[in-house]
Amino acid sequence: MSTSDDIRIRSRRHADGVDVLVLMLHPMESGLRTDDQGRRVPAHYIIDATITVDARVVLEAQLGIAVARDPLLQFRLDNAPAGGTIRVVWRDNRGVTQAATAVLA
């Protein structure tokens, strides 16, 4: 597993929490699509993504073929410590895993 540039993590602190945006660059091919020559494009999609803050799981996202290309997840943490470490790990149907970390706003 390597740290990935294909995962972007943004966070913004508000009065009532921290908004977190996670963008994972991935083709998310469903396996149902055909190309110009009518050939089936093989399935290639993220199965799940786990997001932790200081090693505590905050979101377990089951994604899959109905999630759009370059999955974008947006959620809000009620009371996360400033400077905490947020970590995103995803794995796809080809067995690839990628991870990235960022510091919370």
Added chain:
Amino acid sequence: MTRAATTNLQPPRRRDRRTFVQAAAGLALAGVGFDRLHANGLTRQTVTTALAAIGAATRTGAVAAPDAVTLTLPDFIEDGASVPVTVTSTLPDIEDIYVLADMNPAPIATHCRLGRGVAPRLSVRIKLAGSGRVYGAVRTAGGLYWTAADAEVTVGGCG
């Protein structure tokens, strides 16, 4: 099978047998050859069956709750390949948020389990195969509460 699916196969408390058998059959079908319920593009499981299955382990099961759950999606969707969807809720102690769509090959588009300290609010971009209904559902120990909205899709995003 996923943990969600395992949970769903526990005996229901207040559901009649027929509903449970249908839900179980749907889950069994969904599990054939796949490790993820929602990743199965060929299952003919309906949204209703999926909601019943997800809610089977809760006290009340699936309940329509348009006052407690809000689903936001664009008024007109030109391209079904990327549709922003937001689910929020006023209910406390939400454990899971689901997005379902009745025009897609598999009803469950996304399922997120929330950790403690996470607000009941999730935005995600999904694919819609055509026009139809999109469902937002939140699960607590008490029940599965859902709401729905119509999606007008000009070009489907399945291809």
